[in-house]
Amino acid sequence: MNIKQVSEKYNIPSDTLRYWERIGALPSIVRNSSGYRDYDEEDEQWVYWTNCMRNAGVSIERIVEYIDLFKRGNGTILARKALLKEQLDVIVKHQTELQKMYDLLDDKIEHYEDQMLKYERKLKNPE
Known part of the structure; x- marks a missing residue:
């Protein structure tokens, strides 16, 4: 498959694929006779x-680090696993933070009329 086909299949710009390969975020891609x-x-x-x-x-640095470890072979399995862990x-920490934001917004939407509108009116017309 050529770079254009891969780019379209995965919705990744060709320039990004070239960049990833150049910096080592992808292993070297074999070239055809042309x-x-x-x-x-x-x-x-x-x-x-x-x-x-x-x-x-x-x-991208962590991805490059993982691929470098991968290229070194089986002696790096524990290091690769640790990196992924x-x-x-x-990701779990970020997911937890997103869930908190979601819950906060969901609560505000649920109680918008009885809480938020009163609060907003108070901001517009301080007593």
Whole structure:
């Protein structure tokens, strides 16, 4: 699959795919005889994984770190697992914060007429 096809399939700009490869957030993509990137199934899995990690808020530096560890082989399995665990903890913390914001807004919407409108009127017309 060429870069345009991968870009369209995963809704990731071609420039982003090139950037990810250049900095090591994707393993090197094999080139065909004409010099164009030729993504195979494993490459696509890396694109999907990297995109998922970015969408989850994982920094590009952490992704590069993970891939560097991956390239070093099985001796880094525990380090890779620890890195993923740390990132999961960050996501859980963020998820908890989002849930608190959601609950606050949901409560405000639920009680808008009897609480918020009174409060807003008070702000407009201080006594």
